[in-house]
Amino acid sequence: MVSTIQNTDVKQVRLPREGLCYVGLSNKDRQKDADRAVVVAVTSRAVFESGADGDDVYGMGVAFPLLQALQRVNERLLEENPAESLLFDVVLITTDSQQQQQSSRIISSTRHYGLEVSRFCFSSEEDFVEGLQKNNVQLFLSTDRNEAPQASQKGVLSALLDRQEAPSEQxxxxxxxxxxxxxxxxxxxxxxxxxxxxxxxxxxxxxxxxxxxxxxxxxxxxxxxxxxxxxxxxxxxxxxxxxxxxxxxxxxxxxxxxxxxxxxxxxxxxxxxxxxx
Structure with missing residues (x-):
């Protein structure tokens, strides 16, 4: 089991064995249909870079533009059709022990940057694939060359994130x-x-x-x-x-x-x- 800190600003919707998951309460999240949403999981250490101990939020990592781009697609889809249900549903998964000890910092960092993340999941390195499966993840993205093949072998579509600068608007x-x-x-x-x-x-x-x-x-x-x-x-x-x-x-x-x-x-x-x- 992994200890977690619940964020009172979000609604808890699932409690897998690996730890707690939370879902955000924004209007866009409410419109997501579980049967239609495209669930994308990204490792939190790819999204955020560790900063000084006194900082309230993490720095922006290599996957930060990716989350902004996913959010931009959702925004444009809803502009085209306010009733759209085919939207990206983003999950941050954390296996890093240091970040798990600062789970509230991950949640506050997401809020600080205005990132629309539906769920924050915390698991051990051994159980992270089960966490992906329990959340019906359709695409897992990581910068770790070991994690992506592990998830793929269990049937979860996976890819390595590029480390070069990518656009946030597309x-x-x-x-x-x-x-x-x-x-x-x-x-x-x-x-x-x-x-x-x-x-x-x-x-x-x-x-x-x-x-x-x-x-x-x-x-x-x-x-x-x-x-x-x-x-x-x-x-x-x-x-x-x-x-x-x-x-x-x-x-x-x-x-x-x-x-x-x-x-x-x-x-x-x-x-x-x-x-x-």
Whole structure:
């Protein structure tokens, strides 16, 4: 068990064995439909950087722009349709023992920066995957190269966060075309099923916006193969309802020049490669 401190400003909605979870009371959170919301979990140590002991709030971490971008997509979706139920639902998960001892500081930091986080979950490093499953997480994002594969092996779609600066005003998701093209040679792994489901939801979100001024950009990149490989990945994504904004066929060329321009928040792949050569 992990001890937690309840934030009196939020409503407790679940008590898994790993610790308490809390849900915020903002109007946007009330509109989220549990059956339609796209639940994204991010590690708190990626969102916040530890500051001096006397500070009331943590500093901004590498994932901070990501949370702002997710929030921007929600805001624009609700501007288009106030009754929209297909929204991102963000969970912060904490396994770091030092941050767990300062759980109230994590909650107050979120409030200080105006981040819309629905739930704060605290678990041990051994039980964090069970925490993801209990919260019906559809995408887990971390900067830890060990955590992402662990979650994926248990069927939770996972990706490594990029450490380069990414925009906060637009969510940029990159699909690895080589993974999209990978044939199904047997029973489909749970993680791949999760990837197809998530991509379909992302594609549906993207369809809510026009070609220009969209808060969500979907990019396809194939590192190997020629035009046929890229075309096959495009057709596969379209069959799932995903229309991409940009597509790059590298045919073995270095990825860094494209990545430095596109600046995606994360890459959806099977091998958890970082967004670097």
């Amino acid at each position: 969510l940029r998701v990159m699909f690895c075309g080589d993974a999209v093209n990978r044939p199904d040679t047997g029973p489909m792994p749970a993680s791949r099923q999760a990837a197809q489901s998530f991509s379909a939801q992302l594609g549906e979100m993207r369809q809510r916006f026009g070609m220009s001024d969209s808060p969500l950009s979907i990019v396809l990149m194939t590192s190997h193969g020629g035009r046929d490989s890229c075309g096959g990945a495009l057709r596969t994504l379209r069959s799932r309802g995903v229309n991409v904004d940009e597509a790059y066929c590298l045919a073995g060329a270095p990825r860094s020049p494209i990545l430095s321009v596109v600046r995606p928040h994360f890459l959806l792949s099977d091998d958890f490669s970082a967004l670097e050569d």
